[in-house]
Amino acid sequence: MVSEQIVERPLVSITNVIFSFDTVTKQLLVLLLQRSQAPFMGAWGLPTTTLRSNESADAAALRLVKEKLGVHLTSNQTEQLGTFTNVGRVPGQRTLALTYMVYLPVKPALIPGAGARAVRWFAVTPRTDRDDLVAGDLSFTGLTDDVSAADFYQRERGTTQLAADHALIVKTALQRVRNRLNYAPTILRVLGVSFTLKRARELYALLERRSVSQIDNSNFRKTHGHLFEQVGFVRGNGSGRPARVYRLKD
Amino acid sequence: MVSEQIVERPLVSITNVIFSFDTVTKQLLVLLLQRSQAPFMGAWGLPTTTLRSNESADAAALRLVKEKLGVHLTSNQTEQLGTFTNVGRVPGQRTLALTYMVYLPVKPALIPGAGARAVRWFAVTPRTDRDDLVAGDLSFTGLTDDVSAADFYQRERGTTQLAADHALIVKTALQRVRNRLNYAPTILRVLGVSFTLKRARELYALLERRSVSQIDNSNFRKTHGHLFEQVGFVRGNGSGRPARVYRLKD
DNA sequence: ACCTTAAAGGTATAAAATACCTAAAACAAA
DNA sequence: TTTGTTTTAGGTATTTTATACCTTTAAGGT
Numbered sequence: 041m042v043s044e045q046i047v048e049r050p051l052v053s054i055t056n057v058i059f060s061f062d063t064v065t066k067q068l069l070v071l072l073l074q075r076s077q078a079p080f081m082g083a084w085g086l087p088t089t090t091l092r093s094n095e096s097a098d099a100a101a102l103r104l105v106k107e108k109l110g111v112h113l114t115s116n117q118t119e120q121l122g123t124f125t126n127v128g129r130v131p132g133q134r135t136l137a138l139t140y141m142v143y144l145p146v147k148p149a150l151i152p153g154a155g156a157r158a159v160r161w162f163a164v165t166p167r168t169d170r171d172d173l174v175a176g177d178l179s180f181t182g183l184t185d186d187v188s189a190a191d192f193y194q195r196e197r198g199t200t201q202l203a204a205d206h207a208l209i210v211k212t213a214l215q216r217v218r219n220r221l222n223y224a225p226t227i228l229r230v231l232g233v234s235f236t237l238k239r240a241r242e243l244y245a246l247l248e249r250r251s252v253s254q255i256d257n258s259n260f261r262k263t264h265g266h267l268f269e270q271v272g273f274v275r276g277n278g279s280g281r282p283a284r285v286y287r288l289k290d
Numbered sequence: 291m292v293s294e295q296i297v298e299r300p301l302v303s304i305t306n307v308i309f310s311f312d313t314v315t316k317q318l319l320v321l322l323l324q325r326s327q328a329p330f331m332g333a334w335g336l337p338t339t340t341l342r343s344n345e346s347a348d349a350a351a352l353r354l355v356k357e358k359l360g361v362h363l364t365s366n367q368t369e370q371l372g373t374f375t376n377v378g379r380v381p382g383q384r385t386l387a388l389t390y391m392v393y394l395p396v397k398p399a400l401i402p403g404a405g406a407r408a409v410r411w412f413a414v415t416p417r418t419d420r421d422d423l424v425a426g427d428l429s430f431t432g433l434t435d436d437v438s439a440a441d442f443y444q445r446e447r448g449t450t451q452l453a454a455d456h457a458l459i460v461k462t463a464l465q466r467v468r469n470r471l472n473y474a475p476t477i478l479r480v481l482g483v484s485f486t487l488k489r490a491r492e493l494y495a496l497l498e499r500r501s502v503s504q505i506d507n508s509n510f511r512k513t514h515g516h517l518f519e520q521v522g523f524v525r526g527n528g529s530g531r532p533a534r535v536y537r538l539k540d
Numbered sequence: 541a542c543c544t545t546a547a548a549g550g551t552a553t554a555a556a557a558t559a560c561c562t563a564a565a566a567c568a569a570a
Numbered sequence: 571t572t573t574g575t576t577t578t579a580g581g582t583a584t585t586t587t588a589t590a591c592c593t594t595t596a597a598g599g600t
Contacts, residue, residue: 049299093298097375125347280576281566530545531597
């Protein structure tokens, strides 16, 4: 456990892929901020902090959300994604990234804090062969689907790309989210603690790169119904019968 | 990325769950060693080393295998499992564990190295509600299936248990291995670069807690055949038609 | 020649997923 | 009260996939 040989200890950072949902435009969002410090000054990247001696990585991920967005979350709204340790991933000090996925049940107002020139929600925009992150005039190609992690670090990366290996981290996150859709769709937490099946189908459609109409209401209940449980009714949200409200089981 | 605030940096360790297979007894094995140093002196635990400044965590996991077993592996025989960061997981210095799963295609002879009083292969022994690790007179209860990670650190742990949170790590590894059986059964690498479908079914039976006869040969080909590709024939290994040899696709 | 074991194919049934449909419920607005 | 809208909640028919079970052949051993 504790090998007493002297090694220079790396800096341990926590990096979050924070997901939210825009109920108006029906877009899945990821939070990026524009760095105002070296390294990667001016570049857009994922929110990051440094692990403190008295907190677990999970706690640090929650603290990071609190600091950047003022939102207090509990641990079932985060999931460990992976640890990125490539030696050259950040210039200067050796830095490890312990990464987490965070599902925000609200879409809070954004105020650039310390270390950030700007902060924005980027819409996850699935293309046929990749995902893009789009916010108005700004756009990042998450990563082409078929590029392996090993290849990623070999590539030249331009100034119009995300800081460090954050494109790889986002790609990994989306992969994980898609894998889980059929047995543990925790991404649905971005819809709030409870949600209608309509909304759930919209999110599935987006991530599975198909249109909402391609996901049959009746069949969706049959195949995914066991993942949800009912909590009550919604207030009439317009015309038509109000949709029933569900939450994730377990 | 680099927050310049002064924090005490944790020790970053690499911990491996090394799997192998005994072709005679048809047992899935995990390597444990008995520690000869504090902390947890005398306790059995997973092989661990400290991350060096000039290597990635993946490289360190491979180095650890080389140091403990003298076997040189390449990166497609390891997979990141997760990072364990609970503040109290190790007494003394704050220590993070970056954990990997390693699939050994051979079962090398064991020599206790530095820091170890003994080293042994433990058979993964599935029970109805848990898995045990068994080596002759020694036995450890991996962990009861229904104990969550959060609960794990709350519990009192006796001296007859694995060091630190290694029981939790092993449990997590077995969970992962089982999840992947139907789409990416990398655990089959313990059978070597190539293997017969008979052997594959034996390993599936073990992990799915059923008998080999319950897994129909013909059906197994139909449902899992797409995961394998043929490489040739084996030499006659006894009586009967020699089994064809396959390897994992992709 | 005979035994053994895996390969390689088959069929019949069961279970799951999908396409498509109907009727009722619950509201808003005319 | 009637009409329109949208979801609920159920249905059936078809297709696909998984499972149980069986037969024949291949390729070795003795």
